Amino acid sequence: MYDLVQPRNRIPANTESVDDYLKAILELGGPEEARVTSNALAQHLGVRAASVTGMLQKLALQKPSYVKYEKHHGVRLAPAGKMRALEILRHHRLLERYLHDFLDYSWDEVHDDAERLEHFISERLEDRIAAKLGYPETDPHGHLIPERNGALPPRQEVLLSKWACGVPAVVSSVSDRDSSALREMERLGLRPGVGIKVEAGTRGATVLVRIGSGVEPVRLSERLAAGISVLAGPAPAR
Amino acid sequence: MYDLVQPRNRIPANTESVDDYLKAILELGGPEEARVTSNALAQHLGVRAASVTGMLQKLALQKPSYVKYEKHHGVRLAPAGKMRALEILRHHRLLERYLHDFLDYSWDEVHDDAERLEHFISERLEDRIAAKLGYPETDPHGHLIPERNGALPPRQEVLLSKWACGVPAVVSSVSDRDSSALREMERLGLRPGVGIKVEAGTRGATVLVRIGSGVEPVRLSERLAAGISVLAGPAPAR
DNA sequence: GATCAAATTTAGCCATGCCTAAATATTATG
């Protein structure tokens, strides 16, 4: 009985679960790559904390370790894990842009399909998609697409809720996780690149903003505002 | 503790494995939907026969039974299983056509990527792809694409090795599983739609054929010939 | 119809990843 080929276990490649954990650690750790707690991961992944612990222990073992894990103190990505997470993130954002630009998906439809397919596209498909798109820099929500080598230029984005009144800003990106929020933003003309100014008039966590060349300021619900990030920018055109 | 959402088990949908078994039964059963043996499945799927038995027993139980399974006598698809198998086959062939026509894949490159993605595309993506392609009838290898409702027109294809000498035929489809064979066929101008005539001169299982308007007959290896199916057709143009 | 080889199934394991319940560690508070 010779060394049987096992098409299924063919390469000790990553499972969908492993990829999802790595990507979640990348996202939750933020640009500072802070430690991420088991609870945060559990919530983000829709899984119980006990399951997270189990997975983190496995990821920490691996031949080239994927994460640095200290019991009771959260995880960070190790270099190999960060590489892989960025690769998946690149898949996700390229797919979103492709579905949007070439297959008539609206920006609130792209996320779910990209979320699944990101785990299964080959290097070849990744490259062909990137080529067709002309090597784009951002996805339909304004998120930067990591380069093939994992490079991801940092950006000084700030949540809209943290932006000062009266200072002109430009929408840099919006969260892609809530499609009804995306449809609402679409309706309001709130998309990446649009100028925006926060007006005085905070009520709770809602924000009063003037969008683009809009005459009337609009009050954004907390949910909506929470999904918007901005950069310093010119005042809305008059 | 309320009814927790489990994003992973979200729908008791099919696993990749289940889909692969159903598709394999469809393919191995042929147009007559003959019973398929455990061994044949094991070989086709790259899995041990014991594993096949286990899976068949599970598929036979299922709420809407996927297969009719008689111990020691092979399986056939039950209606629900046939539906699902055709759905996956549709995905596969649409993907092959799309990768070929829109993403610059050569016909020997499409199979592997389609084989993986077929399990993960949404109804929405399936529809958008079909629309972009203009609702095509065949994939790049000449295989018919099942319709959305599972309809798959029968076709009187015959293996080239079974075709009579001298009777003009047209290549209807070629196997997509062996990419080096596909490159060879490409080189010879052997593609669906091309006229072909078998010449006298059988040697072993090789076949001597005149392709299209070719002057010199070509001898096809057994491996190559085994992947070609033909229909009755006009003589090659002179 | 007995016998034997090949095909198939059963039995018993293993790895993944998830879950609940029960420890245990950390952190915040008085």
Added chain:
DNA sequence: CATAATATTTAGGCATGGCTAAATTTGATC
């Protein structure tokens, strides 16, 4: 600093889908 609340880990299971080795069944042959 002791204690309580919170976070995290451990322990013990379950389902899926593989595998090997050991039955068992089938079907062909004499």
